[in-house]
Amino acid sequence: MPETCATGDALGRVLAEPVLAPRTLPPFDVSAMDGYALRAADLARAGNDAPVALPVAFEVAAGARPDRPLEPGAVARIFTGAPLPPGADAVVRQEDVVREGDRARFTIPASPGEHVREAGEDVRAGETVLEPGARLGPGPLGMLASLGRTVVAVHRRPRDANLYGGDELIEPDGDPAGGRIDASNSYSIAAQCREAGAEPTYLGIARDTPADLERVLRAGLWADVLVSSAGVSVGDRDYVRPVLEQLGCELVFWGVEIKPGFPLVFGRFAERGPLVFGLPGNPVSAMVTFEEFVRPALRRLAGHRALYRPRIEAVLGETLRKGAGRLHLVRVRLERKDGRVVARSTGSQSSGVLRSMALAHGLLVFPAAATTLAEGTPVQVRVLDEEFLAAEDAGL
């Protein structure tokens, strides 16, 4: 779904149109240096022993209009970025010229095109300069600006609405007296949405009744993607699935053989309505299933082609064990050592230990059937903290 966006606000957006050059760049032959514009043929015999002195007929300022022609045997004072006068085909740098009153003395020859940026060197009118799907980083944005394109068609950012369920929850700025627990998911999920290129809206905490859950879910039906956490398991208070069905949502799957995150539910509406992800309520399970399922969906909606986190090759710094059966997504910390990247578990992988996620640089896939991954094994880690990829030196 494309929308228009001011080029100055489009950093990181995905282009939704082919960009054709409306004009030729540079629009005419331009001097690349401060110096003298001339006909190269006039300096054919110039040398240290055969200086050629030519009259300076006029001056071309940057920003001037290139209308006055240069007669054969004459030169024009010219500045970087200024258009070459008709007739001139080369520029000699001022460092190589001796100015003598209204004449300039040359002791080196020039070749046609020297220190000239030819019209169309960068782009020609009508050429496609950017393809749909391109990420608008500084380079493409500069290109658009140089073509006078101050508005551009981009993929709309998907709108995400999220909620969190549970009577035990209070907002993090609330009073924890009485044994209630801070609803951290609204913060982590909003951040995950933003990292995925989506615009999050927080719907609040739903209390543990079908009526309140329905009230909050309904409030998010305008979104492109609706993300709830908690209430998807088999407990007495796990109302997410029945309430979604009541709202007309088709449940596509429930339960995935991964740990953490087993009870994830995914649904969609036949007609109009958001994609719905019912994540587990546990903060770690919610974040991991968001990474695995919601993030790729949001990136697809945002127009990206590559939907997944960068992967990095690492070696295991310790032996990992688990039971056979489910695929585990192990939160790992990465460290660069002797030219390698070493991955180690962030400690207790209990899904209650939010710190395991707070300290994680990445997720390691521990396959379902495996029970041991020995220290020293080469592994691929999905990098969650992309800052880890930044280099510590310039690599010169």
Add this chain to the structure above:
Amino acid sequence: MPETCATGDALGRVLAEPVLAPRTLPPFDVSAMDGYALRAADLARAGNDAPVALPVAFEVAAGARPDRPLEPGAVARIFTGAPLPPGADAVVRQEDVVREGDRARFTIPASPGEHVREAGEDVRAGETVLEPGARLGPGPLGMLASLGRTVVAVHRRPRDANLYGGDELIEPDGDPAGGRIDASNSYSIAAQCREAGAEPTYLGIARDTPADLERVLRAGLWADVLVSSAGVSVGDRDYVRPVLEQLGCELVFWGVEIKPGFPLVFGRFAERGPLVFGLPGNPVSAMVTFEEFVRPALRRLAGHRALYRPRIEAVLGETLRKGAGRLHLVRVRLERKDGRVVARSTGSQSSGVLRSMALAHGLLVFPAAATTLAEGTPVQVRVLDEEFLAAEDAGL
């Protein structure tokens, strides 16, 4: 320079304080399941052949206060996230229990701690949970929220002020009649600043007079970093260096042996004042020197430790040649092919060809002394378009 920031707005910022847990998490033993809280010892002999039926003394709702003790031989109905009543040490999942009126029948034993998240399993009050220098991604933000920290100390974003010089320039929304050229640098440099974590302010175009340049430079002296482009070479209109000196700026270096970007100037003020980078005016030279010199400075000011772009291993898809002398920063396009990354020049490397930068995935360092890099040579490429690092599959 630290400042405080709402946790909800802190995505991507760099932590400027050690975060100590103000409370223990979970604050008390909590049920990890919907089920029954009990003393494990009471089920020591339970089995399929020896069911144990115990009275359900009371119910503990999520969000309730854990004050009523559980007598030996009794159980309490409990829900995920609810505090264990004093005396209880295990939870049996409701799927494993048969409820019979006011009694519950158990056919499996329980071990102490089973389905219980112990007080302090995540963090203990006083523990350091995040170190200064951590990037605040979704995980750390969730951790802060779970500790009730709605405000956090972060490194201040460096403030950048930028300007562009040249009589040939007009703003991209202006009228190009009369042969004037769009000032694209304001767009590309602002985007580069934002990518580096800085807040850009655009000061406008300075005309080619010392007075106008001084006026615009003065307007940016409040910034942390002042970035100009154009006017740093040896031409008659290259006033940046003399005007900076007149303003009291100490010029630290001028001229770097790289291409593009040779005439770069760097200065600073003895007392108060911004770091000053005078970039070349050519859009490609300006962007490349920003990458090489300004970006690492901005990232250092923003609190980052690793200051440089991620590097990726690639093989050259074509032979590159140049003269010996200067180090070249070659704009390359990257392509994944047969498990390798292939790097190819974006075409004309003339510094006038902005398209070479608009299409570039990265910069390849072509060392000063080298004159040929043969097709097939393994090279390291600094990745400018970090989107290129995203994976196309989940890697399962």
